[in-house]
Amino acid sequence: MAKAFEEQRRSPDLEALPFEDRIGLLVDREAAERDTRRLTTRLKIAALRQTACVEDVDLRTPRGIDRAVFAKLVEGRWIDRHENLLVTGATGLGKSWLACALGHKACRDNRSVLYHRVPRLFEALALARGDGRYARLLKSLGRAQLLILDDWGLSVLTRRGTPRSARNPRGPTWPRIHHRHKSAPVDTWHGAIGDPTVADAILDRLVHNAHRLQLTGESMRKRSAKTITLDGQPEH
Known part of the structure; x- marks a missing residue:
């Protein structure tokens, strides 16, 4: 003033x-x-992976996004009702970008947001369990009104909740697994959790109370590449 x-x-x-x-x-x-x-x-705490806004979402490109459904998601009342949102589809369709755009809108609407890549989150939880920060980390996750979990299904969980590669039980190989599993459909998630009992409990709470965005169509990265020549100028 x-x-x-x-x-x-x-x-x-x-x-x-x-x-x-x-x-x-x-x-x-x-x-x-x-x-x-x-x-x-709020944006600094959220640590969103990408700078994205819902106003910039391309609804003209056919990706299976229903405009009315997306408008409801942007409104954000599903967050207040403690409902979930599953964004699935093939690699390159903009799943992470859409999630970050909705997270950015939630921050603008005065909601607390946290973004985590699941593999790194599980590693952080495993380390926190060893150095006494586990309860504190879980509490911080629980305080967020919107928790965005990206790259789910890149690895199989062990009984202690730490990830291991489906191909290499001794350790994760994220870049290679990323391309194979990023588009894993919901019906394969049960196997990614590893323990059947834990899988039933998690998916019962996650899937049955969730809105869904099933993205389809051509990769947005491939589509963008088709319009740009090697010297960086748009094709005519």
């Missing part, structure tokens, strides 16, 4: 305004600055 007041003093046009109007401008400026700072903090 002090900064806005100094700007008013340097503006002859604003000096002519009634006192009440000038006070109103100061209050509006303070409110806007506070909202901006809070949004900046």
Whole structure:
């Protein structure tokens, strides 16, 4: 408000305004600055993988996104109702981008958001279990109103909840597994969890209370590549 007041003093046009109007401008400026700072903090904590906004989502390209359904998701009431959203489809269709766009909108709507890649999250949980931070990490995850879990199904879980590669039980090989399993359909998730009892419990809570975006069509990366020549200029 002090900064806005100094700007008013340097503006002859604003000096002519009634006192009440000038006070109103100061209050509006303070409110806007506070909202901006809070949004900046929420986005920093969310640590979204990509800078994406729902306003930039391409709904013209056929990917199986129903406009009415997407509008409801953007509205965000499903978050308040503690419902889930599953975004599935082949590699390159923009699953991570859409998830980050919805996360960005949730931050703008004053909701707390956390983004995690599942393989790295499981590694962090395993380390936290060993150094005494496990309960604290679980508490921080539980506080988020929207928890975005990306790259689910890249590895099979062990009984202790740590990931192992489906091909290499001794350790993960994320880049190779990423391309094979990123588009894994929901009906294969049971096998990715490993323990049948744990799988039943997780999927019962996750799948049956979830909205779904099943993306289809051609890879967005391939589509973009077709319009750009080797020198970076659009084709005509």
